[in-house]
Amino acid sequence: MTTSGPAGQGLRLIPFHGLRYVPERVGSLAAVTSPPYDVVVRPDGLNHLESADPHNIVRLILPQAATPDARNEQAARTLADWLAEGVLHADPEPALYVYEQRRDGMVQRGVIGALALSPAEAGIVLPHEDVMPHVVTDRAGLMRATSANLEPLLLTYPGEGAHTGAAAVIEAVADREPLLSTTTEDGFHHRLWALTDPAELAAVTGDLAHRQALIADGHHRWATYLRLQSEQTGPSPWDYGLVLLVDTTQYPLQVRAxxxxxxxxxxxxxxxxxxxxxxxxxxxxxxxxxxxxxxxxxxxxxxxxxxxxxxxxxxxxxxxxxxxxxxxxxxxxxxxxxxxxxxxxxxxxxxxxxxxxxxxxxxxxxxxxxxxxxxxxxxxxxxxxPVREEVVRDLARQGVTMPRKSTSFGPKPATGLVLRALD
Structure with missing residues (x-):
């Protein structure tokens, strides 16, 4: 797959005020995290996560009520309450966030930011799977109600080595003291850093500006981002969506069925x-x-x-x-x-x-x-x-989407470490 977008265009990633749990207000950071919403196995997994901590993120991404409207209203109330109570707090300075997952000798690092949205036809962000309309409708209702991106998509791109561009910045940041560090019950150790230095931000965004990305996980959330953007009448925060970008030259993902x-x-x-x-x-x-x-x-x-x-x-x-x-x-x-x-x-x-x-x-x-x-x-x-990754990339390059839920790329980012409020 080529690494550059059409006509010299590419990914446009901007810093944002990350919304994060205040450690002193929760039992532990691990206890408030969750797998992505579509990986939680109902009902057992949902009940387990809800009981792990009263502020577990599943109460936002998978609220429990009798109707979709009631679920969305409940999530919006919960988010507003947690903000008012100081359970969640916005970082004072806009940042990109370097994110690391580590387990059993495996390390994956990437950068989280607000990505400018563009239709798939533009060739900058490449989907490889079809989506189910009812899921997009469900996710759109939740995002409208909460006015937030509650969990990032996972996007991949092939970089050019550890010593250039975004990769060099990410590796340098990983030697610093992190904002947070926690180990979830699946054995993954997670670390997060805020990237605010203007020169480092410019190196990352400048590198990505010449690249295109493959959606590894989150096709429904991507389709939801585009739907909500299309509902706006002018420029707005809905022109951006929360993503994690991973350079698979440095950190190849695993593909599961x-x-x-x-x-x-x-x-x-x-x-x-x-x-x-x-x-x-x-x-x-x-x-x-x-x-x-x-x-x-x-x-x-x-x-x-x-x-x-x-x-x-x-x-x-x-x-x-x-x-x-x-x-x-x-x-x-x-x-x-x-x-x-x-x-x-x-x-x-x-x-x-x-x-x-x-x-x-x-x-x-x-x-x-x-x-x-x-x-x-x-x-x-x-x-x-599982499908071989080269098959996925080749079909995506041809503009051909695979049947829905054909692949599972991982490891997936933990939900709840950093959110994006649109207000």
Missing amino acids: IHRMLRRLPVADALAALAGSFRVQQVEGPLETAMTALAGAAAGGNAFLVTGDGTFHLVTDPDPELIERTVRTDRPEAWRRLDATVLHATLLDHLWHVPDEPEHIAYIHDTAATVEMAERNGGTAVLMH
Whole structure:
């Protein structure tokens, strides 16, 4: 993927007054953080986070009430109360924020700022997945009500080495005393620094001004940013959105799959519908062993692991004629061969007749949680193998979006370390 935007344009990142928890007003910084809203596995994960601290950020990103309007109003009241009580406080000086995640020898660093929004067609920010309109509507209602960006998108770009531009500044800042340091229960150690020096800010923003970025995580939030910007009648704070930018030349991201849990399809019915169209073979457990079998099968073509009844079934070798009939032909061959493409076009739409709607499908990042939820609800877990990052980037460069929830890039930033208020 090229690193520069069209006609010399590129990313425009500006400092902002970060909204952060006041450590003395909460139990601990770790106890008020959360994974991104779409990674929290309901209801168990949500209940666990809510009970971790009365000020946990999930009370803003996933408020609990009977209707969407009530949820949004509750989040807005909660945010206003926390500001009035001094639980959250805006940094006095606008800054970009250097952010580090570290675990088991892995280190990832990037810079958080307010990014000028541009439509995807401009080629500056490249999406690679489709979005679900109802999720964008939901997120837009929450952002309108709170007038805040509550969690950053994760964007990536290929830099040019540790000793130039933004990378050099980020590495230098990481040797200083951080604003905050905390370790969350997933074992990740997080550090955050405020970047306010004019020369360093100029080095970072000048470097990024010639680059384009790939959306690694947060397609729905990006679409929400653009929708809310389009509602404004003139220049406004909605012309910018909160992002974390990571140079993947320095810090390559991991790519994981996002699994599906089919709420109303029992495993026996799912397997019966595959007869004559796919090869189905039972594989040994436990889950880790079955996932190893899935990885081996995925090297040779489309492969899925179906479970939910205590057994594991490897689904491979789709009928080529069926694929030809069910998968659209106006896309690149690499897109037509994607597991997510075949899953949605051939399995969900044609063989299983499962609508892509929340009451029918749950999208879950954690493998074990997907299986547990399927077993608890009598549904079917469809476990996926991750797409190679080079495939994602190549399709994005061509302007081709993958089926929704095709990939999970990580590690994802913790939610709650720095927010952006638009007021």
